[in-house]
Amino acid sequence: MGSLRLPSLNALTVLHSDFGGKQSTKSLPRINLLSPSMPSPMKMTSPLRTRYFCRSVIKMRAGEEDFELKQMRDMAAAKKRWDAMIREGKVKVLTPREAGYAIQLSNKTLLDVRPSIEHKKAWVKGSTWIPIFEVDDRLDPGTLSRKITTFMMGGWWSGVPTLSYNNQFLSMIKEKFSEDMNLIVACQKGLRSLAACELLYNAGYRNLFWVQGGLEAAKEEELVKEGPQPLKFAGLGGVSEFLGWTDQQRAAAAKEGWGYRLLFSARLVGVFLVADALFIGAQQVGRYIQEIRSH
Template identity: 30%
Template sequence: MAGTGFHTSCLSLSSSSNLGTCWLVLKTHNARALPGKLPGRRSLTLKAEVKFVNAEQAKELIAVDGYSVLDVRDITQFERAHIKSCYHVPLFVENKDNDPGTIIKRTLHNNFSGLFYGLPFTKPNPEFVQSVKSQIPPESKVLVVCQEGLRSTAAADRLEKAGFEDVACITSGLQSVKPGTFDTVGSKELQDAGKAGLVTIQGKISTVLGTVLVCAYLFITFFPDQAEKLFQLVPAG
C-alpha cells in the first residue's frame, strides 16, 4: 500500500559459481520467511516483519484491506472499551495459582500495582496461539491491538512465528487513538480504557495522597507490630 510508511523486509539472494559467491539484497514489502532453492545452487531467503501503523492507517487496513482486529488486552480493559466486531484473546490471563510463591507475589501486586493502577495479577496465556488460530486462520490479515503497544508487539511476534502471514500493530497502542476514529463498544473511550485505580483521581494532591495511602497500607500489612506502636503514640481524641 503506498503512503502508509510500513516497515520493509530484506530479500537476500546468493549465487555460487566457480567465480565465488555473489550477494544481492533487495527491499520488499510484507515478506515472509520462505527458505527455498533455485536452480544452479542459488538460494532464496525471505524474512517477514510486522507492520507498525498509526491509528488512521489502521482504520484504512480494516476498512479497505479487510484486516481482522485482534484485541490482546486483559478482560477488564477490553470491557471498558474495544473496537466493534473485534476478536478478543488476552496475551495474559489472571493468575489464580495458589502455590506459596505466587500467593506472596499476588499479595504484593494487589497491595500496590493492583490498588494504585487497577492492574490484575496475570501470567502468560498458555493457550494464546491456539485460541487465536481457532478463530482466525493464519492466512488472514490481522491487526493486533493493546493499550500501550507492548503486548500487541509481543503477540504479533508470536503469531508471525506461528505462521500468520500478514500482521500489523498500532504504534503506541489504543492510548494513542483519538475518539471517533473507530466504532467502539464500552463505557469509556479507547484511549482511557487503561486508566483505573487511584491514578484516575484527578489532581497532583490526590496522586500524592494515593501514594501515601498505598505506602501506609503496605507498612501496616507487612509490619503490623511497628504500626501498632505508632498508633499508640497518637494522642487519644
C-alpha cells in the same frame, strides 16, 4: 522497566551491620531448616535470633533484586527482538488512524489481545478478543507473593493487576484464523501486542500488522468504539483513576471544563474526610480500650 528502582547492594551491608553490632564480611552460620534438632526462632538466644532474622532479610532482599534484574534483562532482550522484527518487515506498523481505515476499507481483522479487565471497559467494534495475558486469579503461595509485590510496587495507585500468560492463546488463534489471514494486532499501549506478534510470526502467521502506541493512542474519530468508557481510559485503574490524577483524565478535564473537574475534586475531599473520620475513630477506640483496662 526503566522506572524500576533496584535496592542498593550497600543496603545489605547496612542491614548486616545494624543487626550484628559491627560490620562483618564473614558468612552467617549455616542453619539446616530440615534438622529436627534446630531450635525455633522463638527459642534461640538473642544473638542467634538476631543473626537468623538478619540472614532472612538479606535473602529476601537478594531474591527481590535478582527477580527485578531478570525482568530488566528479559525486557531488554525482548525489545531487541521486536525492533528487529519490525526493521526486517516481518510485522508491518500501522498508526491507529491507518488501522481504522484498514478495518473499514479492506475488512482486515483487528485482534484485541488485552486482558479482560481492560477489554470490558472499551473495545473496537467488530474486533476479535483473544487475550495473550489474563488476570491471574490463582491463590497459591507463589501467585499471592506476586500479587503482593505488584500491589506494593505501585499497583495500588495504577490498578495494574497481576497477569499470567494465556496458555490457550495460540490454540484459540489457530481455531479462528488461518495462517494467511491479515491480522491487525492491538493492545492498550502497544507492548503486549508486540509480544503477540512475535508468537504469531513464529507460529507461521506472515500477514501481521501492529498498532503503534496501542488503542490508547487512538483519537475518538479514528476507531469505532463500543463499551462504557473511552478507549484511552480502558487501561486506567487504582487510586489514580478514582482521583482523576492520570494524564488521560487531565486531558479530558481540560476539554470538558469545570464540571468534570468538580467530580474528582469531590472525590478527593471525600477521601480526606474518610481518612479524618477513621483517625478520630481510632483515637476514640484507643481511649475506650484504655478506660476498660484501667477498671
